Amino acid sequence: MKQQTAILHEKATLLRQKQVLLGHGSGGKLMHELIEKVFAAHLLPPDMEMLNDSSVFCVGESRLAITTDSYVVDPLFFPGGDIGKLAVNGTINDLAVSGARPLFMAAAFILEEGFAMDDLCRITLSMREACDQAGISIVTGDTKVVNRGKCDKVFINTTGIGIVDNAVKISSELAKPGDLVLINGDIAAHGMAILSAREELEFESSIVSDTAALDLLVKDMLSVSNEIHCMRDLTRGGLSSALNEIASCSKVGIRIFEDRIPIQDQVRGWCDVLGFDPLHVANEGKLIAIVMRDHAEAVLSNMKSNAQGRQSAIIGEVISEHPGRVIMKTNVGGHRIVDMLSGEQLPRIC
Amino acid sequence: MKQQTAILHEKATLLRQKQVLLGHGSGGKLMHELIEKVFAAHLLPPDMEMLNDSSVFCVGESRLAITTDSYVVDPLFFPGGDIGKLAVNGTINDLAVSGARPLFMAAAFILEEGFAMDDLCRITLSMREACDQAGISIVTGDTKVVNRGKCDKVFINTTGIGIVDNAVKISSELAKPGDLVLINGDIAAHGMAILSAREELEFESSIVSDTAALDLLVKDMLSVSNEIHCMRDLTRGGLSSALNEIASCSKVGIRIFEDRIPIQDQVRGWCDVLGFDPLHVANEGKLIAIVMRDHAEAVLSNMKSNAQGRQSAIIGEVISEHPGRVIMKTNVGGHRIVDMLSGEQLPRIC
Numbered sequence: 225m226k227q228q229t230a231i232l233h234e235k236a237t238l239l240r241q242k243q244v245l246l247g248h249g250s251g252g253k254l255m256h257e258l259i260e261k262v263f264a265a266h267l268l269p270p271d272m273e274m275l276n277d278s279s280v281f282c283v284g285e286s287r288l289a290i291t292t293d294s295y296v297v298d299p300l301f302f303p304g305g306d307i308g309k310l311a312v313n314g315t316i317n318d319l320a321v322s323g324a325r326p327l328f329m330a331a332a333f334i335l336e337e338g339f340a341m342d343d344l345c346r347i348t349l350s351m352r353e354a355c356d357q358a359g360i361s362i363v364t365g366d367t368k369v370v371n372r373g374k375c376d377k378v379f380i381n382t383t384g385i386g387i388v389d390n391a392v393k394i395s396s397e398l399a400k401p402g403d404l405v406l407i408n409g410d411i412a413a414h415g416m417a418i419l420s421a422r423e424e425l426e427f428e429s430s431i432v433s434d435t436a437a438l439d440l441l442v443k444d445m446l447s448v449s450n451e452i453h454c455m456r457d458l459t460r461g462g463l464s465s466a467l468n469e470i471a472s473c474s475k476v477g478i479r480i481f482e483d484r485i486p487i488q489d490q491v492r493g494w495c496d497v498l499g500f501d502p503l504h505v506a507n508e509g510k511l512i513a514i515v516m517r518d519h520a521e522a523v524l525s526n527m528k529s530n531a532q533g534r535q536s537a538i539i540g541e542v543i544s545e546h547p548g549r550v551i552m553k554t555n556v557g558g559h560r561i562v563d564m565l566s567g568e569q570l571p572r573i574c
Numbered sequence: 575m576k577q578q579t580a581i582l583h584e585k586a587t588l589l590r591q592k593q594v595l596l597g598h599g600s601g602g603k604l605m606h607e608l609i610e611k612v613f614a615a616h617l618l619p620p621d622m623e624m625l626n627d628s629s630v631f632c633v634g635e636s637r638l639a640i641t642t643d644s645y646v647v648d649p650l651f652f653p654g655g656d657i658g659k660l661a662v663n664g665t666i667n668d669l670a671v672s673g674a675r676p677l678f679m680a681a682a683f684i685l686e687e688g689f690a691m692d693d694l695c696r697i698t699l700s701m702r703e704a705c706d707q708a709g710i711s712i713v714t715g716d717t718k719v720v721n722r723g724k725c726d727k728v729f730i731n732t733t734g735i736g737i738v739d740n741a742v743k744i745s746s747e748l749a750k751p752g753d754l755v756l757i758n759g760d761i762a763a764h765g766m767a768i769l770s771a772r773e774e775l776e777f778e779s780s781i782v783s784d785t786a787a788l789d790l791l792v793k794d795m796l797s798v799s800n801e802i803h804c805m806r807d808l809t810r811g812g813l814s815s816a817l818n819e820i821a822s823c824s825k826v827g828i829r830i831f832e833d834r835i836p837i838q839d840q841v842r843g844w845c846d847v848l849g850f851d852p853l854h855v856a857n858e859g860k861l862i863a864i865v866m867r868d869h870a871e872a873v874l875s876n877m878k879s880n881a882q883g884r885q886s887a888i889i890g891e892v893i894s895e896h897p898g899r900v901i902m903k904t905n906v907g908g909h910r911i912v913d914m915l916s917g918e919q920l921p922r923i924c
Binding site for chain 2: 241242243244245246247248249250255258259262263266267268269278279281283284285286288290291292293294295296298327328330331332333334335336337338339340341342344345348349351352355361362363364365366367368369370371373374375376379381383385387571572
């Protein structure tokens with residue numbers, strides 16, 4: 225007991241904060257610190273890679289991937305989707321970017337007393353629609369109800385199980401200098417769509433969330449290249465977090481080019497007005513892939529032929545200089561370091 | 575869209591309530607109605623059995639079980655355990671009573687802004703201890719933070735994956751007249767321990783939660799009999815819900831004997847004082863098994879030799895009369911119907 229208390233205090237003092245801050249859920253630096261110093265240190269087996277979107281393990285001859293995510297998005301219904309669609313697509317995407325074909329899903333609901341049954345039905349029907357589109361089945365679930373005021377309407381957890389082909393080897397540690405960075409479309413739409421629907425900051429725009437399942441896109445990509453080294457979906461923390469995680473895990477530099485990163489004019493406009501860096505804003509239907517240079521054009525052209533990849537682009541390259549860093553050549557010709565988000569930008573974005 | 579709206583309204587009107595009630599999370603009648611008319615109707619594949627504690631599917635040559643549970647227990651720390659220990663043991667038990675050997679676990683945290691980092695560390699260390707004891711690994715996780723007042727301190731979701739031996743065939747549908755009902759110890763301690771620690775109703779007692787992992791007990795039981803037809807752990811809704819689910823799924827009657835059901839004197843005493851039926855009160859380290867009559871004594875003696883089964887007892891039998899009903903021969907010699915809990919007894923018990 226004494227030993228446990230000692231460990232506890234040591235860990236707690238490693239963290240700069242004595243309390244949980246919103247930033248601990250941001251997808252940025254604070255969250256990485258919390259994961260590393262509390263969750264990974266206490267919970268994960270020592271050999272477990274903690275920054276990939278899902279974990280891969282072997283059962284018999286099969287390689288299975290597992291991923292879990294809780295969804296607490298506010299508001300529940302927003303332009304382009306709702307919490308149910310997000311909860312299904314987000315978990316599918318975490319499996320997909322690990323190279324896994326999604327098979328089964330578990331769904332757990334925490335409901336606030338007084339939540340409208342009609343809204344719950346809307347959300348569950350939306351989940352079913354997203355499952356049917358992706359060909360995944362929800363096979364088990366759980367329901368908890370807490371007293372009024374003890375949660376905010378509904379939180380949904382989904383856990384996905386997928387199967388990984390034995391030939392697939394994708395990990396954030398495998399980026400190599402010379403590789404190119406591909407993206408499947410324009411960034412930051414989800415975050416700005418959520419923001420446009422927030423009560424405290426409602427604004428008029430036609431921005432809709434990009435929430436979409438990326439499993440078919442990834443399946444296509446894997447069919448044309450066995451040299452896709454890393455893949456990440458660009459959720460909390462946005463493009464910058466995903467690139468920084470890869471740069472850090474692979475101990476390489478990454479150089480991106482601002483003028484090649486697709487973004488809708490009105491998304492850029494609202495980011496400017498509200499003071500958000502679009503590289504930090506969450507997406508729910510976007511991924512990056514780090515691909516061997518010689519394969520990049522073939523993968524790109526394949527991505528563009530996919531419904532979820534029409535706007536795909538090569539936005540950068542992996543370099544041996546600046547290991548662990550992401551550098552951006554800006555529109556005006558200079559260079560800047562693209563840092564991981566520190567603090568919190570948009571709580572409850574997913 | 576029109577069609578979806580029509581389905582939605584049809585489903586919503588099937589439910590008597592227009593809003594989520596605390597009772598929808600009770601483990602009793604209302605929860606079964608919600609699961610059947612919303613979650614199962616919208617989410618589960620048509621052939622899926624929804625009332626077992628976990629779902630079994632095949633991957634390659636392997637039979638895997640998956641189960642998910644969110645833990646919202648209040649208070650977080652209580653006599654005998656905490657939310658972390660509960661979150662690990664509860665999910666292990668859901669796998670165990672399906673006959674699965676627990677392999678891997680995913681853990682997802684929803685944290686309230688301002689939650690004490692020391693408490694989070696205490697909880698994660700407690701989870702690790704429970705995992706180590708059961709030999710299960712947490713392999714992936716998720717963290718969300720919501721604004722102060724939008725959740726209550728911390729909610730934890732755990733999803734477990736286990737492997738089911740091909741010879742094992744356990745399901746709530748398989749109880750047969752003549753089978754006996756076995757329990758591994760005294761009931762209702764968890765619920766009363768939680769209640770004794772609630773701010774609004776703190777009372778002095780030495781009751782501690784029975785939270786414990788039952789995987790080793792189940793492994794032992796399965797090693798002496800291949801005629802264990804059903805197993806359920808006795809969480810929300812207590813013994814009465816588990817028995818009623820089996821009676822209903824197997825279309826049989828179940829007769830139990832009040833004087834054979836183990837219960838601690840002080841647990842019975844506090845139930846009497848506070849007006850709770852101990853058959854409805856939650857347990858976190860108890861299971862019932864429906865076993866072929868000829869095997870029951872061997873299974874019982876094996877259970878008693880296990881740390882989690884010292885107080886095991888045969889408490890009843892499966893009968894062909896009264897299909898779907900649970901009947902109890904009371905201490906005073908009469909009979910009463912043991913109904914599933916309707917409404918809510920103890921919100922946030924797990």
